[in-house]
Amino acid sequence: MATDRLTEVLDATYDCLARYGVRRTTMDDIASTMGVSRSAVYQYVNSKDDAFRRLAERLHTEALVQAGQAAAADAPYAERVRGVLDAKLRLVLRLTGDSPHTAELMDAKARLFGDICLGFTTELRGLLTELFTDAETHAGPSDGTATLSPSDAADVCLALVRGLESTPDGARLLPPAADALLAGLLGGAPQIRPAGSDGATVPVG
Known part of the structure; x- marks a missing residue:
């Protein structure tokens, strides 16, 4: 299950990358793309750079x-x-x-x-x-x-x-x-x- 959620985080990260690039993407962007809170994203990655x-x-x-x-x-x-x-x-x-x-x-x-x-x-x-x-x-x-x-x-x-x-x-x-x-x-x-x-x-x- 945790692996599936990490996959979702990375899929959302890719979507944000395509829209904003690395520098402009925020953890809030990743969370919003997933439809979850930012704290939920932090359960699977340590930071935007980690993602x-x-x-x-x-x-x-x-x-x-x-x-x-x-x-x-x-x-x-x-x-x-x-x-x-x-x-x-x-x-x-x-x-x-x-x-x-x-x-x-x-x-x-x-x-x-x-x-x-x-x-x-x-x-x-x-x-x-x-x-x-x-x-x-x-x-x-x-x-x-x-x-x-x-x-x-x-x-x-x-x-x-x-x-x-x-x-x-x-x-x-x-x-x-x-x-x-x-x-x-x-x-x-x-x-x-x-x-x-x-x-x-x-x-x-």
């Missing part, structure tokens, strides 16, 4: 679950990689499309959400790196044409999605763009260096 942070965590966790399911699917590697990228893109497009304010939950530099955004990207990078590592292992020894490590390939894929996030037609462009990219990374001769041969760092954003 927004929990909301950001929920949305990023949902997207990460989708990405994990795609990565673990019984499907070709290219399809699994596309599924991971699609989970990130859909989250961003949803938040940027619902309201000018909802995208604030994806702000990697925000005081409240920066670590959540960075953690989300890091987890996605890990999923992609594992996929490329496994794909390289199954592909067999390199024939000398390898150009990218698994983590570099993951970074390239994430860079592709970041570019599509600001493109109005990003959702439509992701499948052909990912297919073109993955044809080079996964198709034909192995294009991935063995894992452990790079010193790449985790990107921010």
Whole structure:
């Protein structure tokens, strides 16, 4: 029951976010949207900031679950990689499309959400790196044409999605763009260096 009520609080918080943004939303706004008193809202969140942070965590966790399911699917590697990228893109497009304010939950530099955004990207990078590592292992020894490590390939894929996030037609462009990219990374001769041969760092954003 408490979980259901927290879900209602976070749903109301999202509604307020879409209307007012983080800074202008108040606890009274959240309570009014729920049709309860402000003291009732305080039973489930400590403050407005706590409500927004929990909301950001929920949305990023949902997207990460989708990405994990795609990565673990019984499907070709290219399809699994596309599924991971699609989970990130859909989250961003949803938040940027619902309201000018909802995208604030994806702000990697925000005081409240920066670590959540960075953690989300890091987890996605890990999923992609594992996929490329496994794909390289199954592909067999390199024939000398390898150009990218698994983590570099993951970074390239994430860079592709970041570019599509600001493109109005990003959702439509992701499948052909990912297919073109993955044809080079996964198709034909192995294009991935063995894992452990790079010193790449985790990107921010």
